[in-house]
Amino acid sequence: MAASPSTAPAPSSSASAAAAFAVNGERVELREGGCGACVVLLSAYDAASGAVSHAAVSSCLTLVHGLHHRAVTTTEGLGRAGAGGLHAVHERLAGFHASQCGFCTPGVCMSLAAALAAAEAKAKAQAGRRPDDPPEGFAARLTAAEAERAVAGNLCRCTGYRPIADACKSFAADVDLEDLGLNSFWRKGDAHASKLPRYDEGSIGVFPEFLKAEIKASSWVDDLYTPPALVGGGSTWHRPRSVEEYYKLVGSELFGESRTKVVVGNTASGVYRETEVHDRYIDLRCIPELNSVSKEANGVQIGAAVSISQAIEILRVEAGGCHDVIFCKIADHMEKVASLFVRNTASLGGNLIMAQRDQFASDIATILLAAGSSICIQASSRRLTVTLEDFLQMPPCDHKTLLLSIYIPRWTPIGSLSGGKTMDGTVSKIGTSVLFETYRAAPRPLGNAVAYLNSAFLAQVSSDETSSSLILRELCLAFGAYGSQHAIRARNVEKLLVGKPITASVLLEACRLVKETIVPKEGTRHAAYRSSLAVAFLFTFLYPVTEGTLKPVKAVHLNGYVTSGTNGNPNCGPDAHVDVSLKKINDVNSGSCTNDRILEYSNQIIEINKDYLPVGIPAKKVGAELQASGEAVFVDDIPSPKDCVYGASIYSTKPLAHVKSIELDLSLKQLKTPGVVTVKDIPEGGSNVGANTIFGPEPLFGDPITQCAGEPLGVVIAETQRFANIAAKRAVIDYSTENLDAPILSIEESVKRCSYFETPPFLLPQKIGDFSKGMAEADQKIYSEGCFVRQFDLRINYFNVKLNSQYYFYMETQAALAIPDEDNCMVVYSSSQCPETAQNVIAKCLGLPCHNVRVITRRVGGGFGGKAVRSLPVATACALAAFKLCRPVRMYLDRKTDMIVTGGRHPMKICYSVGFKADGKITALHIDLFINAGMTKDVSLIIPHNFIEALKKYNWGAFSYEAKVCKTNISTKSAMRGPGEVQGSYVAEAIIEHVASTLSADANLVRHRNLHTVESLALFHSECSEDATGYTLHSICDQVTASENYQHQLETIQSFNKNNKWKKRGLSFVPIVHKVLSRPTPGKVSILNDGSIAVEVGGIELGQGLWTKVKQMAAFGLGQLCPDRSQELLERIRVIQADTLSNVQGGWTAGSTTSESSCEAVRLACNVLVDRLKPVKEQFQEKQGNVSWDELISKAIMIGVDLSAREYYVPGPFGSYLNYGAATSEVEIDLLTGASTIVRSDLIYDCGQSLNPAVDLGQVEGAFVQGIGYFMNEEYVTNSDGLLISDGTWTYKIPTVDTIPKQFNVKLLNSGFHKKRVLSSKASGEPPLLLAASVHCATREAIRAARNEPHCSVFGPSPSHFDLEVPAVMPVVKELCGLDSVERYLENLLTSE
């Protein structure tokens, strides 16, 4: 095997590819194949043709020995800043501001690089350049749509994807460069390809010549001998060359005894997390039969080891430009399976085996079942061909069954000339047409998400000779992934339909029968929704050919009136006008939407402030190139010191229990686990403390009683991280619940048992006015059904709003490396937002003075609040283990453990009572707020304050509240980006909408009516009073809603809703007022001998661009010494990692203000240096005129000037201020599937005088998309013990590039000079997240429009007021539009006839 840049042999067969190479670029954080952070380029050389092929693959799923004779290119292999120079891919990602924390960036680079290499290979196949070839500097043949799709499987939690998409599109041949977003290459209106870093064809994936030679030399040898098993790291790798050889192997004694794994692409290890250690691998890919493709007149036979990507290509070729609709649509659907970098190695056979044996929710089984496929299997000496349907129904195959090939038949209309297949094998004289369609409803449109339900339908249709109706002659209806054992044919429904004219009443009967047939097994989530999807898809398939529903031809969507594999998001549902003439049906249209752009349009408006240059310029993020090229070092990239061992957390799975013992699984002896670290290992003088906040400490390990499922109980130590993870997962914990009360798992239970944490009064915001008086003034009132205004009692039976948790999903999970040092000292590298607190907690746990503990943090791969308090237990446990073992210990949590132990956003339940006038003016509001804090306080006691402050964005007249912080037995909840504020701001919108719907008024008018005046703002936010110029919200709202665009949008939506029965749109506008608070922060500036400058700040670089702003500020501060050269100084400044023994009182990086506080501290430190250096300069100037920076520094050193200054910025009384912004969003919902598409979002955010508009814009977009995740996508699901079960990329779906607004416009408002803020700037990290509520509110508007349709009017007190859950995932939306809307539609149709 070979790899670029490393060509070292792999350490072990079982090691994943990325782990095998000593490079930082590829991040093996998930091992699920679901995030794309570890994508590399895999290149293969075909000795016979001399061709090199390239594919993106997920290195966490790719086994090292599977790379034999392949070349691997990591992002470092493309280029490095340190050596040889960066590649255009790196430079453009950095220049388009597409890297924030940078943890995802290497994977993004490699997905893009693979797309470029593939486009090039395609172009090479066409000899010579053609006149329409793209100009030099662009990629050959890469279209903008392909460029966007290249990164569709890559997760990024920071950027919001828009800049990533733009960087990718900069390589596309068909892009208008002016359409690309803010970048550091040109100003708007001045775009030109020559300004982009040059991209040279052939610069990606150069296949090493030595390896070509080796491959050429080895191929004939391979033909002669079967090579012996390869051995590495105690495991053996076997590559049988024939079916016989395979059976010889598995028949040997070795196979029976050992833990053997049979693999092709090994992607199943991403689906089923491995808790086994294998010591024998059998790779099926060298068996020629499994790789062969045989094209026959009646169909195509594909070897089982052929990858899904190859199968797509084969089917596309066989479809002959989509003359064969079935092949074409199967290929389209397959493009929605997983992501490209999984499909490139995942085999067809592997998928079908998983479907058959493991009940995997396969798409491939369903679509091939509908296409009438058969398979060839070998069971020991027996070979048989069976239909796929029979295969799926067989008992689960054991490892001795080999799937050899899959046969997909061609279908031709009965009675046509070619001898295609009919379902019963007979030939009919009647002329028929073949209809084939596939569907999937999944949380993401472009794949990378398993479907709620998939289906594929095949029909032979003909005209009835006596009537104009169409008759289904033959039919196959396949459904899968809905919570069944495997994909099935709904034969009873087929039977009902075949031979009958398709009328509305027949269709209705079929829909009812399908609902009774497609029933998920017990315990399946959203079961009723899945059944209703089956109805929706059948209806979508048959309605256009149903008698009496045919419409005149307008838009022709032939043989696929619904786009295939649309995520249930059809471009044209039954609303579309369809020509069903048989001739037209047989003319095939692929329905593929691969040329559709994901992002249609985006615009960024910024205003650069030049008062404090270089502060204010949209400079590129510091280190962005290093992040792209993989040279940036995160904690897990630090090379492991000698004797380093690895730790993994063992956590409780019970909510409240005595932990009697923890035992390791003895069958895992070979993992060489030195043991478990528990509370017993805390040294004398130390204490069981794992975190600390101003509200008190929390334990490191649950001992002797665990307080929640997910509480850490100990750490397993092993010689590799993987072994430690496996051992931790298989640890056996003995619990007892003797003499313990039942755990408190809900807010309701906590209220019942009065289990609260007391909030200190100083943290509770003021109430305003007299609530009773306000209510008395109201024309109308809404009382909470719980009726417990001002007191909490057991009558709480209804909450107006329920909000669940959200997980941080930073891309770098919690990580720490602890290294014991001399004299009882400990050095800990921690991925933490608060190293200073980590130092305190570690010292306390180990019983050491703080000066014995040094915590170092260079950068954090995304924090969002989750690397504040929740990083402390990991750093502390790691330090404790290192202390006990006197060896370095590293911990890097796997995603599941991270999700389970770190908690997340606070769940809440809220009741409100509100009074209002007939014109929508609210006169009084009372809120009862219940916050689920989990088992410890963390920082939960500030959440009521944050909630109420954000809720006070409107003038409620009189305002009162009660807040309770509930102590429960669930995992501790901590601050997550906009903690409390996002919920408070959202609840304000929910109240406004409730008022509006009660009055039957436009919610946006009610919003406007209740915005604060300057006077009411001063009353509600007395400590941050604002004058009229500072209060920019009204002008922002006017800009957003008074524009022509907005009015036009409203009218277009109304007409859209009038003309569409199955799709509806909604528009909403949401303003925000968000208070932030600055905290004291240190800054240290040191000028070194050569004039270079090192800056240390309290703030940590989390991706928010803190270092970039600090660097600009240092250049501005020291630039006072050389005003015209401050830009040059920028190049001489380096911001260095945080070190708790070098820069003390570092504090926390949290609350959006740490960048500006760190900047201010640095400015103050610079002022001190300027004061010291100014006299030296003046002296010098007097003597010799002009003086350079270097001369000045040399002179200062000579005369003994102290060139290091440290200042501690204390914000004082102006520490808090208000942020303003507003957003409008337009959302389209699909009533059949519940899918939502964000058609457009327009944001205006007041950033003051931005310190760096590029950085702030990135924060605004990224926060908004993270908010979309909270409101629309991310389901946080726990079991009955409170243990998180949506615990990985399979079940927890953060936004991807295909779920962000299709039109995404952001304006940063420069509200000018403000003496109370740091150089007049404002915060940008958290407030814009609140704006994402606009997407949820727009969805509600769309649902409201749907409920006006007779078939969707759902019973209830009011069709226009309803609870729309957060997140508004597809099942939630569909439920509110009626799970039986199809049946009701058909019933209405029949009764109106």
Ligand SMILES: Cc1cc2nc3c(=O)[nH]c(=O)nc-3n(C[C@H](O)[C@H](O)[C@H](O)COP(=O)(O)OP(=O)(O)OC[C@H]3O[C@@H](n4cnc5c(N)ncnc54)[C@H](O)[C@@H]3O)c2cc1C
């Ligand atoms: C992130 C991710 C997302 C996914 N999303 C989807 C999706 O949306 N829809 C969907 O349908 N699938 C999806 N998949 C599943 C994916 O298609 C399968 O994991 C893949 O096809 C399995 O192929 P493989 O070659 O990697 O199998 P391997 O992992 O190598 O093997 C899987 C199992 O099959 C056995 N096996 C493999 N080949 C044979 C054979 N020829 N004969 C006998 N036994 C064999 C192996 O022993 C093993 O037990 C997803 C997978 C991942 C990782």
Ligand code: FES
């Ligand atoms: S920049 Fe993509 S995850 Fe941080």
